[in-house]
Amino acid sequence: MGQATKRMNMIEAIRDALDVKMTEDSDVLVFGEDVGYFGGVFRATAGLQEKHGLHRCFDTPISEGGIVGIAIGMASNGLRPVAEIQFADYIYPGYDQIASEAARLRYRSNGEFSAPLTIRTPVGGGIYGGTTHSQSPEALFTHIAGLKTVIPSNPYDAKGMLITAIEDNDPVLFLEPKRLYNGPFYGDPHIPSVSWAKHELGDVPEGHYTVPFGSVRRITEGPDLTILAYGTMVWVAEAAAKEAGVQADILDLRALLPLDIEAIAESVKKTGRCLILHEATRTSGFGAELSAQVAEACFFSLEAPIVRVTGWDTPYPHAQEWAYFPGPKRVMNGIRKVMGQA
């Protein structure tokens, strides 16, 4: 590559992507609740207002419908808005604007108008956030035609994918696994956390680069089984596979839509076994879609039923957080099951 790199955590990588795009394109605006002077409750926009000006990085009223609505108006009028929804748990007042409007504007106008906007929002649990700071609502968005939904699992991908999102001519929902902001999380809250500074994916190129949507990242390679994961669960998968003593093809999906089904099918045809992980509730989760697509593409290569390991079908509890979270134990049970050992 030849590009100089810098150690960054995921927040810094996201901020850097915003900074790069704001610097090279004056049409890029960044806004949301508390993102301006303060720099966001997770600090993702810290310093951007000071550097790029009050009218390029600013606070909005607490109105997620309003935030997405202005983003649509701006995007259809030539700008490249990047809106922050403070927590994915608060995106629902904006759902109508996303599902009925942003995602459909191109289709409805037969290409006369489009909404090239990016919505960033933190997802997932692991911070004792309870019912309203922990949700993973990706399936509610992958079900919408006209929207792209992506979720990086590390600083390198976060920066490259966010730049791709901003440059994409269609609306993109950019989900940020908040438990990964400071380091990879292997699923056990009692083990001291590791920082991205110690991980090779915390080595982030300076300046402009992109990570295209629709290609998986292979975390580990192995003949035993294929594990499909995204976001926080990528690292839980790595830890669980190690502990279970299996050699797995762990695929980090990165983009849920568009999905790299070719790479997934190739891996499952090789291993004959497929384990699907997500933190979100199970029923009608994205795992159901993955399971269907894998069955359709690989049925005759499967040596065992596809297994899903997920959060339970309950709201995200507070005190019982780690009983809810699909940690290494639950994943290992899933591995044994798909390996025919349970």
Add this chain to the structure above:
Amino acid sequence: MTKKSNQSRLYVPEPPFRPGDTPDYSHIAVPANHSPPRPDPLCEDHETVEHATSLIRVMRFNGEAVGDWAPKLTADQKRKGLRDMMLTRAMDDRMFNMQRQGKMSFYMKSRGEEAVSVAHAMALRKDDMTFPTYRQQGILINRGAPIKEMMCQCLSNAGDRLQGKSIPVLYSFRDYGFFSVSGNLGTQMIQAVGWGMAEAYKDSDGIASAFTGEGATAEGDFHYALNFASTYRAPVILNVVNNQWAISSFQGIAAGEGETFAARGCGFGLATLRVDGNDFLAVYAATQWAAERARKGGGATLIEHFTYRKEGHSTSDDPTKYRPENEPEVWPFGDPVDRLKTHLIHIGEWDEDRHAAQAEECKVEIRNIYKEAEKMGSLSSATNVNDFTMFEQVYEELPGHLQAQVEAFKEEL
């Protein structure tokens, strides 16, 4: 005050003062005897248009109570209000410190806003349903809810009636007229309107009272509430607690810099009051007026409680990052506890020694209750909440697929 934008330039409002500035809010101070007159509670809504942009105050800073809004409260009632505010404050302090020690995941204080919740609750009937936000713990204190149970909720322990399901301060106390607090802002104003409509439908004379911060008035749900409350003349009080800040955003982000929050109600044809939220007697009087109006069939009132959030938004927040450190001290409307104390002393019903003794007494009482509460578990030791309770109350009865997940969870253990 407000800067004018260039014609074609994107305008973004900014607070008058940021860290490093010397805040001066003297221009917004209003003398108590400038309060608008108290109309009949069953007046036409337009007779309160003036009240939406002025400020109802009862107490002068020297403690004197003036004007026709001054409520007829006994000295005992006032002392009870003072004690409830002090107890609320003592509890907030204790819980904040315990959060810092890792006993709970999170906490939110209401310092500076105690009069809004305590005086409001005092002017309602005990069975009137309140739909509070996370900053009206004073309602529970005033209504005599068990403080130990409140603490156990924050500790998510064996004494938590919510069995660890919710994050701290999202209380639910149906038996104390305290609706389950949602973490999703703004959603509950319109639900309170529905509650009130049900009261009216049932020919009951109960009313509902809903709260939102000024920041969350930007949510669509707030506007639904004003609209429906007006259309159906619902027996509700819609309270906007304008504490100037929504995390790091000053109130001008929510409202623009033109109008007051109370004025939002005028266009909907609601009665509108704007009250000094640090003035216990004024909050009581405004609430009493709105409650009488609602109960007698006059419909809904929008009350803006003008106050100030003296502390950080929550234990996760550091306000010195976005506002001057001494802004809470220079806020021209003082402190609700100090002001009621001054009034009680002024009328000869209180003194400094008794006040100091009561402050200490509240502290000790809270410390003792906390000790008992913590015995039932905390985040830093064990919460003692049975993990299987997470599957309960998703539905009334456990459906088959959840039953299967309960079994799967057993295997995991």
